[in-house]
Amino acid sequence: MRDIGAEQVEAAVAEAVALLRTATGLDWEKATAGRLEWSCRHTAEHIADDLMSYAGQLAGRPQHAYVPFGITFDEGTDNSGVLDVVETTGALLVAAIRTTPREVRAFHPYPFRGANREGFAAMGAAEVLLHTHDIAEGLGLAYEPAPELSEFVLTRIFPHVRPGPDHWRTLLWATGRGDLPGRAPVTDWRWHNNLVHRTDRLTLEGITPASATDLAAGGDGGFDWVVGGPYQGTRDAATMTLKAYQAGVHRPEFGVFALVRQDGLAVGGMGFHGTPDDEGRVEVGYDLVEGVRGRxxxxxxxxxxxxxxxxxxxxxxxxxxIDRNNLASQAVVTRVGFRKVSEGRGDGEEFVYELGG
Known part of the structure; x- marks a missing residue:
């Protein structure tokens, strides 16, 4: 799995511009963009501004705020010129995605205050897809992007949304732009970039549904692994994540994280078996590639x-x-401060350790 999103942004922009160029002779100022309060013209300018902003975040890599700049259009810029700017800013974002290392994160406000290149690619593609839909609706144009573009967006920044049989209709529903049978209308929404935790030597990078799908199928999940990785436990955890996503109950903050060293190599996986229960109990599990254990x-x-x-x-x-014979894992939880509270399932073949409570 080596796709990082540049191709998807490129394709989304190309499809959008090709469609909208057929309608540059219409009055984009008078036409309202779909369900928005903006004009079609303002919405097109907004697409360009977002693409430029995301490119700037990846290039400047700020950690606490947006880079304080924006774009303006020359006086007299017509609709065709606006699309020229959309194409140009799309190309800038594509270039930024392709030249940004995988581990780099830059500020984005929600929900976890940052995104990596794949997150910005998914947000950029989403802006293009959704606002082209709005403009097309306002101008009376038929628009339906390639289904793999919607799937790319959903599996990166909508991990909490249960997938449906039609990725485009699911994305429209998830953003308050359409209906899905059996699902209540959406009136308030946000996308979710993956969560990251940092330690002295590691970065715990949240595994998205896209990465989980690849890991469960035998791929690398988009990570570079030390020799021998990923270990089977990480693949099993990815399968659990994928099942939760397909059921619509996945919550990324209680998902699985790849453990990535400072040299960029993943050494294992760690995460939760689901969200906390009614008593506030949550189970954790982990594994490491054999060659890096004991460190x-x-x-x-x-x-x-x-x-x-x-x-x-x-x-x-x-x-x-933890299995009663897994002395190394028992030593890990003990060092962290967990205490053994019971002999669990399997006639005492497993021990249960707790922290907190």
């Missing part, structure tokens, strides 16, 4: 993830279920 990576990551969870109002206890 404290699991302890470091588990301490960070457990501290994050227990700082939340909805988590009171983090627990782990």
């Amino acid at each position: 404290g990576y699991a302890t470091e990551a588990l301490r960070a993830l457990s501290d994050w969870a227990l700082a939340r109002d909805d988590v009171h206890t983090v627990f782990a279920t």
Whole structure:
């Protein structure tokens, strides 16, 4: 899995511009863009501004705010000229995506205050797809993007949305632009970039549904792994994530994280088995590639993830279920401060360790 989103942004912009160029002779100022309060002209300018903004975030890599700049159009710019700017800013975002290292993150306000290149690619593609839909609706044009573009957006920044049989209709529903049988109308929405936790030596990078799909199928999930990785436990956890996503119950902050070293290589996976239960209990699991065990990576990551969870109002206890013969894993949880509370399933073949409570 080596797709990082540049091709999707490029394709989305090309499709949008090709369609809208057929209608440059219409009055874009008088036509309202779909369900928006903006004119079609303002909406097209907004697409260009967003593409430029995302390119700037990836290029400048700010960590706490947007780079304080915007674009303006020369006086007298016609509709065709606006599309020229959309094409140009789209090309700039594509270039920024292709030249930004995978591990780089830059500021984006929600929900976790940052995004990587794939996140900005998905947001850029979403802006193009959704606002081209709005403009097309306002101008009376038929528009339906390639289905793989909608799937790209959904599996990167809508991990909380249960997929449907039609990716484009699902994306329109998820953003309040359409209806889906059996689902209530959406009136308030936001997309979700993946969550990242940092420790002294590791970055815990949230695994998206797209990465989980690839890992479950035997791929690398978009990560570079140390020799021997990913380990089977990470693939099993990715399969759990994929099933939760398909059922519409996946919550990315309680998903699976790849453990990535400072050299950019992933060494294992760690994450939760689901959201907290009614008592605020949440189960954690992890594994490391065999060749990097014994170096404290699991302890470091588990301490960070457990501290994050227990700082939340909805988590009171983090627990782990460990095979009685897995002495190394028992040592990890003990170093983090977990205590053995019971012999669990399988006639005492597993021990249950807890932290918090």
